[in-house]
Amino acid sequence: DIQMTQSPSSLSASVGDRVTITCRASQSISNYLHWYQQKPGKAPKLLIYAASSLQSGVPSRFSGSGSGTDFTLTISSLQPEDFATYYCQQSYTSPRTFGQGTKVEIK
Amino acid sequence: QVQLVQSGAEVKKPGASVKVSCKASGYTFTSYAVHWVRQAPGQRLEWMGWINTGNDNTKYSEKFQGRFTITRDTSASTAYMELSSLTSEDTAVYYCARDLGSSGWYSLGYWGQGTLVTVSS
Numbered sequence: 001d002i003q004m005t006q007s008p009s010s011l012s013a014s015v016g017d018r019v020t021i022t023c024r025a026s027q028s029i030s031n032y033l034h035w036y037q038q039k040p041g042k043a044p045k046l047l048i049y050a051a052s053s054l055q056s057g058v059p060s061r062f063s064g065s066g067s068g069t070d071f072t073l074t075i076s077s078l079q080p081e082d083f084a085t086y087y088c089q090q091s092y093t094s095p096r097t098f099g100q101g102t103k104v105e106i107k
Numbered sequence: 108q109v110q111l112v113q114s115g116a117e118v119k120k121p122g123a124s125v126k127v128s129c130k131a132s133g134y135t136f137t138s139y140a141v142h143w144v145r146q147a148p149g150q151r152l153e154w155m156g157w158i159n160t161g162n163d164n165t166k167y168s169e170k171f172q173g174r175f176t177i178t179r180d181t182s183a184s185t186a187y188m189e190l191s192s193l194t195s196e197d198t199a200v201y202y203c204a205r206d207l208g209s210s211g212w213y214s215l216g217y218w219g220q221g222t223l224v225t226v227s228s
Contacts, residue, residue, distance in 0.1 A: 031212065032212055032213070034212070036152075043202055043204075043218035043221055044144075044152065044204075044218060045218070049211050049214035049216070055214075087152055089154075094154075094157075094166050095154050095169070096142070096157075096213075097154060098153070099151070101152075
């Protein structure tokens with residue numbers, strides 16, 4: 001199975017901060033990497049697919065980059081509604097593994 | 108608009124089975140795969156398997172092989188997941204999700220609301 005490792009596991013940030021989350025795959029997954037946002041008690045929401053494509057309706061402050069094994073999700077200016085847990089997932093092969101999540105908390 | 112509506116919460120005893128439904132609307136059901144993902148309390152998302160709703164092919168995580176089945180009823184635009192031999196470790200919220208197909212690199216673009224399955228004696 002492909003292991004997906006996110007860092008950090010949690011972070012504290014203030015409104016307006018630039019936030020970066022990284023995701024590393026245990027083998028190359030090309031661009032088959034996606035980012036999701038999950039708020040407590042809610043289903044995940046797709047933010048970025050194919051490493052860098054913004055899902056329709058998602059604010060442009062979210063961006064993604066990377067290919068192969070190393071990927072990054074960036075929030076350019078953190079907003080109050082962005083406090084949540086973020087997951088990466090690969091769809092290169094089954095099982096379609098997720099990272100362990102990164103919880104973004106208010107500083 | 109695309110919607111996935113799941114069946115309600117379940118409480119099961121250890122050793123029992125559970126079946127959860129996921130009714131799709133707002134698109135052609137047989138055009139996109141449906142996946143099942145679960146999340147135990149405080150844990151990460153865990154992919155369980157998917158079904159090609161067009162040809163009924165399935166793929167399961169080896170972790171659940173042998174006790175997990177995904178089926179679909181095209182006339183009802185509904186996918187089902189059934190998990191047997193339940194233990195307390197299966198207590199989780201179970202989600203169905205629809206992928207975006209090849210143009211979306213098979214990302215999970217639409218999700219059901221989740222179904223809480225509690226396994227307790």
